Amino acid sequence: xxxxxxxxxxxxxxxxxxxxxxxxxxxxxxxxxxxxxxxxxxxxxxxxxxxxxxxxxxxxxxxxxxxxxxxxxxxxxxxxxxxxxxxxxxxxxxxxxxxxxxxxxxxxxxxxxxxxxxxxxxxxxxxxxxxxxxxxxxxxxxxxxxxxxxxxxxxxxxxxxxxxxxxxxxxxxxxxxxxxxxxxxxxxxxxxxxxxxxxxxxxxxxxxxxxxxxxxxxxxxxxxxxxxxxxxxxxxxxxxxxxxxxxxxxxxxxxxx
Ligand code: 2AM
Ligand code: CA
Numbered sequence: 001x002x003x004x005x006x007x008x009x010x011x012x013x014x015x016x017x018x019x020x021x022x023x024x025x026x027x028x029x030x031x032x033x034x035x036x037x038x039x040x041x042x043x044x045x046x047x048x049x050x051x052x053x054x055x056x057x058x059x060x061x062x063x064x065x066x067x068x069x070x071x072x073x074x075x076x077x078x079x080x081x082x083x084x085x086x087x088x089x090x091x092x093x094x095x096x097x098x099x100x101x102x103x104x105x106x107x108x109x110x111x112x113x114x115x116x117x118x119x120x121x122x123x124x125x126x127x128x129x130x131x132x133x134x135x136x137x138x139x140x141x142x143x144x145x146x147x148x149x150x151x152x153x154x155x156x157x158x159x160x161x162x163x164x165x166x167x168x169x170x171x172x173x174x175x176x177x178x179x180x181x182x183x184x185x186x187x188x189x190x191x192x193x194x195x196x197x198x199x200x201x202x203x204x205x206x207x208x209x210x211x212x213x214x215x216x217x218x219x220x221x222x223x224x225x226x227x228x229x230x231x232x233x234x235x236x237x238x239x240x241x242x243x244x245x246x247x248x249x250x251x252x253x254x255x256x257x
Contacts, residue, residue: 094184201244
């Protein structure tokens, strides 16, 4: 079995176990702590899931390194070798306030290049995954790439900061050229909206490597463009102001702003 297939089978098994862990914890009360701000939260579940996933990765792939949100991974200064990106709960604020609209995300990169990405929409029990060169799947069913629509032909997704802070007003003008704005509060779920063709772009003012890594693999497989706000490649060692877009809308967002 190839290394990619071995990882694919294990990741799917681990995501299933993670979903059971979340389900089992529903009856218990969540322990919520603030991180950098009152709206930047972490729960005992974020930590428990990341710890469980990092333990599984380390015991199966001891040579590999891990970039995770909650600190159980390694401190990376480069992307050499095989690197795993983990976001145990993407959309923690939704998880705490809504108990829905959050995702579990895992991606594997080799020498800085995306190999396989996984986004599990916990509420709808749908696992989206993509393997470079093999396509994008929902619960293992192959999907086809959405139409390459321009900005004026579809909806644009954003994050709260972009909508509320004056520093990003130019993007509000761009959003005004689309057919409308949508906002889910989970980078992973926004990527799923792009995969489905429900939105034509997702523009977010601040995303971490684990927010970007799995979606980048799937969306590039479908011909989408991913860059920072200057139109340059994203850097998976730091946070990025990020644009995910159809190829046609990308030129309108990056070039014409
Ligand atoms: P999280 O829930 O894993 O933190 C919400 O707009 C999206 O942005 C979510 O995917 C959220 O991921 C991410 N996010 C929230 N606050 C962030 C921050 N301070 N830096 C980077 N990403 C953030
Ligand atoms: Ca998270």
